[in-house]
Amino acid sequence: MSKVGFIGLGVMGTPMAAHLAGAGHDVSGFDLSADALAKLTAAGGRAASDVADAVAEAEVVVTMLPDHPQVEQVVLAAGGVLDVVKPGTLLADMSTIRPETSIAVAKAGGAKGIRVLDAPVSGGQAGAEQAALSIMVGGEAEDFEAASPIFEVLGKTIVHVGPHGAGQVVKAANQLVVGGIYGLVAEAIVLLEASGVDAGTGLEVLAGGLAGSRILELKRKSMVARQFQPGFRIDLHHKDMGIALAAARQADVALPLTGLVAQLVAAGRAMGHGSLDHSALLKVVEELSGREG
Structure with missing residues (x-):
């Protein structure tokens, strides 16, 4: 089981984080919504006080955010994910964003020894709630294999589709x-x-x-x-x-x-x-x- 930092507990992220907690992973999550944090706590996860608190001790970080500006703010900005996590941490961005942003995140992560995957999903709220998402993953093959135990909790169709940005x-x-x-x-x-x-x-x-x-x-x-x-x-x-x-x-x-x-x-x-x-x-x-x- 892994220590997972989960950022973005919206209609998709909340059930996804809950599935990971239910599968035995140690999940710390953060969202701006107090209601979303309460739902994570009820599912067996921990409500973090901010992004840094959620990811500081994580082995795997999952981001599930609305668009590329939020990903850039949470991941690339000062005090964001890449500033906080340790080298070797695996970051799976499961948001749907521009391919060029995914490539930029992967490049910035690689410079700090952080493994990055772009792993957007299809299936909507129902797929997230039923743990039946399709997950299309871009990045290095070995990183995909390392993340597979996380993805398998969340989806049914999980495919490594190519290099960074290919998932998007x-x-x-x-x-x-x-x-x-x-x-x-x-x-x-x-x-x-x-x-x-x-x-x-x-x-x-x-x-x-x-x-x-x-x-x-x-x-x-x-x-x-x-x-x-x-x-x-x-x-x-x-x-x-x-x-x-x-x-x-x-x-x-x-x-x-x-x-x-x-x-x-x-x-x-x-x-x-x-x-x-x-x-x-x-x-x-x-x-x-x-x-x-």
Whole structure:
């Protein structure tokens, strides 16, 4: 069992840290939310007073933060993770951020003898709560092997996808596919209903054929019922689509469908739906069609 410092106890981080504590790891966590710290304590972890307190004695540090500015502040700033932990410590940043930030963190960590992995996840709140996340990991192979006992507590699909930053590129690809499928399912619902066909019945057929997907399996009923309680908010998917487009620009490739999906997600945010689940792209498509669900 390892001493784990866990920074970022949001809707994903809280259950993830709880799983690690439940598996017998010695978990010290920090978040700005007192409620999140209380939940960690109830799960058997320790509520730290600040970042330094959480990671000072850690063998493994996990960060699960909203975006690259928070990662840079927590990890790279004076008094942050890299200033506090001992050489040899393993840092797994499981946030979804820009690949270039992950590479910069790895370079800064390497200069201090700290092993770094970028390990973003897919699966949303439900995947975090069920310890069924997909984890895509960039970094050195030996560091991936060392972190595997931690990852195995948190996820079901755990793959070393390449060097530093590669995990973030794979996550960007994941998000553009997920966003695209949500957009198409939304269009299918609007078409079915406008044509007088029961959308639930139609999607049941689609889910059993070549059009079947994990999204249709898990979300078709809630989408038809217009239940958009957030498992993964449009606000966060908007951020992720920006990462995907920036990665495309960096790689000098054209992703026209990704650009369109990014605009639909941005429209959802502009319409005031940012706090809703990303399946609420249905509301955007309905608005474009002059229809209400």
